[in-house]
Amino acid sequence: MLALEGERVILEDLAMAVECLLFVAESPVPLRDLALAAEATDSEVEQALELLASRLKQGSGLQLVRIAGGYQLCTRQEHADSVARFLNPQKKRLGRSALEVLAIVAYRQPITAAEIQIIRGVQSEYALRTLIEKDLVEDSERKQAPGRPILYRTTQQFLHQFNLADLSELPPIQEQPMLEELT
Amino acid sequence: MATRTMSKPKPQPESISPAGIAVPPPIHIDAAPQFCGSLATLFHLARDGRVDLTGIPLTPVCQAYIEYLGEIRLEDVDAAGAALLALAYLVERKAWALLPIADPPPPQEIPELPEPTAHEFAQAIDDLEIRHAERNKMFFRAGGVDDIVEPPLDLSNLTTRHLAKALERLLEKAAPMDVKPLGRPRPSLAEVMSACLSRLRSRGGEGGFEHLLEEGYTRLDVVFVFLAVLELVRVGQIGIKIQEEEVCLRLKANE
Numbered sequence: 106m107l108a109l110e111g112e113r114v115i116l117e118d119l120a121m122a123v124e125c126l127l128f129v130a131e132s133p134v135p136l137r138d139l140a141l142a143a144e145a146t147d148s149e150v151e152q153a154l155e156l157l158a159s160r161l162k163q164g165s166g167l168q169l170v171r172i173a174g175g176y177q178l179c180t181r182q183e184h185a186d187s188v189a190r191f192l193n194p195q196k197k198r199l200g201r202s203a204l205e206v207l208a209i210v211a212y213r214q215p216i217t218a219a220e221i222q223i224i225r226g227v228q229s230e231y232a233l234r235t236l237i238e239k240d241l242v243e244d245s246e247r248k249q250a251p252g253r254p255i256l257y258r259t260t261q262q263f264l265h266q267f268n269l270a271d272l273s274e275l276p277p278i279q280e281q282p283m284l285e286e287l288t
Numbered sequence: 289m290a291t292r293t294m295s296k297p298k299p300q301p302e303s304i305s306p307a308g309i310a311v312p313p314p315i316h317i318d319a320a321p322q323f324c325g326s327l328a329t330l331f332h333l334a335r336d337g338r339v340d341l342t343g344i345p346l347t348p349v350c351q352a353y354i355e356y357l358g359e360i361r362l363e364d365v366d367a368a369g370a371a372l373l374a375l376a377y378l379v380e381r382k383a384w385a386l387l388p389i390a391d392p393p394p395p396q397e398i399p400e401l402p403e404p405t406a407h408e409f410a411q412a413i414d415d416l417e418i419r420h421a422e423r424n425k426m427f428f429r430a431g432g433v434d435d436i437v438e439p440p441l442d443l444s445n446l447t448t449r450h451l452a453k454a455l456e457r458l459l460e461k462a463a464p465m466d467v468k469p470l471g472r473p474r475p476s477l478a479e480v481m482s483a484c485l486s487r488l489r490s491r492g493g494e495g496g497f498e499h500l501l502e503e504g505y506t507r508l509d510v511v512f513v514f515l516a517v518l519e520l521v522r523v524g525q526i527g528i529k530i531q532e533e534e535v536c537l538r539l540k541a542n543e
Contacts, residue, residue: 131429185425208409226404268423276415
């Protein structure tokens, strides 16, 4: 009984330490980094994160989210209006064409600009450049093909901006033939 | 077998046409049943593609020419030359016609352009839009796109033309830049910004460009102050307005 009580105290202490780490972090913190900083194992930190999440859920304006390959604290959506009035953020919406290119890159990455054009049927350089400027898409490597075209992929910022923990959380789409078959 | 005979009577020695072109002499060729007529006729028909040379033996044509040469005994070299030219043309055309025709290359299969398939992403795009909207309701400590967006500047009716004019006026008034010894410490932009702020404060928080400059300022000083003011406006420390064509600066705290 005493041992269990001791474990609970340790876990609560770890949860508080993790909360501190997440409070000072300016970007999503991977589980491994939390474990290293808190000098605990991954599983212990996972338990602490669960405890922290439930505690925040019970009575806090903040919430714990798993996003862009890590964990981060953010405000609750219920209080978004208040925070928005205070911060007065300038909303920057993505156009439909940019979203289309972004979706194609997200689901078919790594992908070349020419392949995006084949899928869309129209030129996509401008939309691609816009996405690169917004740090939602980046060039990763070059395809081993004639001309060695640049391959594009989505960034961590994309995951962050679309509230995704990782690419596996992308909503499923209808299967379509591979690009090699199209070309 | 085809026989050949020379034309009778003897061919005319005049073989130059009024246009100055050598005309083949009237050498008669009898290569019946394929052809029977003069060398000139055969030449014209072959040239116009109206006769198939592969069906006409050229041996009787050549023999007729040789007999013709024997008859004229080189009296009319021009006519002989014209006949030789026509004969050479026929031989060459026939030689080309006898060459086997290469099979035409198989038509290249042009791959059909694939149909655009972007519509398959329509649902995904909608989902991403919803996610993006939800995400915009979540505020993080830092690191989001929203956080790096600069707030819009309130520049009222101020345009770049006003700024350029103000700079031009100052530069006109400024003394030519005096040459300073190398290694002269130059003020950093932060220092100039700080000096501009303190000068504005000393003037009650308001002033024009000129009030930010010390007496006897140089063009370099003008450029420094101008850049510092732009940066102060950008970071929101001072406001900038245009009043009666003059740029007016004001400390933000005083607004």
